[in-house]
Amino acid sequence: MALSKDRIGKNAILLLLSDDSSEHLAMLEQLNWKSCTGKVGSMDEHKVVAAIETAAKKNGIINPDVYRESHALYHAIIEALNGITRGQVQLGSVLRTVGLSFAVLRGNPYENEQEGDWIAVSLYGTIGAPVKGFEHETIGLGINHI
Template identity: 50%
Template sequence: MFESLSIGKVAMLLSMSSDSDEELIRNKAEAQGYKVFKGFVGAMDSSKIFASIETAAKREKFIKNIYREEHSLYHAVLEAYEGVCRGQIGLGNVLRTAGLVFTIVKGSRLPGDVKDGSWIAVVLYGNMGAPVKGYEHEVIGLGIYPV
């Protein structure tokens, strides 16, 4: 089923996977040389989403505490965030809330393509809507940036 996985496909599949599929995707991705992480964040404030992902990326050693790597992660998160917000950046200030799974994947864009250098992919997947239960809808965003 998952013969060859690109960095973006790994990030998207992992973000939407059930517990039983997650192990299969994670094992295949790691066998192909990718480093992967899956976390969760819920917020009405975009800065909390960005901070949660950056904290996880540093804690799990996806990036070092140097500007170039932090900048790469920021742009990958920003691209993914623009996707879930459909180009309308903003949550709490327009009374929207988000409950999201986030995945971080680091490695080459294609399995084994080390000549191209290291890249980082971030996916945000979950629900967004008015801060009233039942008024939300599914969203997904993907950002990929060189590290």
Template identity: 55%
Template sequence: MQVTGQQGIPSTIGKLTALLTMMHDHAMGADIVRKLEADGYRHTVGKVGSMDSAKVIAAIETAAKNNRVIDEKRYRETHGLYHAILEALQGVSRGTPQIRDVLRTVGLTFAIVRGPLSTEQGQPDEGEWICVCMYGTIGAPKKGFEHEVLGFGINHI
């Protein structure tokens, strides 16, 4: 599977989601958004900070619904998103998605992208997928006691 588009921007949903999460507010972010839109992906970016993993999940789910990445009336779309969020949250928290219970807090930027696994010519149609990436910090609920984290989840719809 090729992973680079004609202009050097990746063409897989996972790489695009990770890049969008980390680069959305940099010069390269506009190129990534143009690539996503040209290839028909639905996407959004948001931020959340909390000591409660349920609030992180709710913020991402709300962003996906409000920005029409998923149709809230279709259970399978919400269900697929939920599993992608949990997988990404496990990456952020290094396993069990506990935050408050172990006195940790997160400050995250997240991206949600929906579409095919790849837009490269000749790749089989695998249906629609949803991808969630989170990047930010985790640590004790005191400024200066955190470190960077990255979490990633992908699920079929």
């Protein structure tokens, strides 16, 4: 499926689910968009947030010295986690654990450059009781303006 210059969420999900992410990364670079991918597993939602924030900072997706960039990323992560956890962003406190892959994508999905950059976080993996075999697939997406 082809990437679309006006669909940041779709592109974040395609990057996440791609069997050949290098091909998608090359196409995103042509759009002047920044991206990174990674994995995280935990019973603590704050560790999921921290892993995604750390990857975004290390890969130059956001400038950690500019508060609005960190703030936008945080809200995109929380929105994606809401999808993963079905609206209750709780893991270990209710005996749930996740094993997730993530993609973070930053770019301007509008024709008008003055619209500025947006950020999307996509999550895919498993969620369930902390017992092997007691989990199911899950996916979440969060998008926020910077």
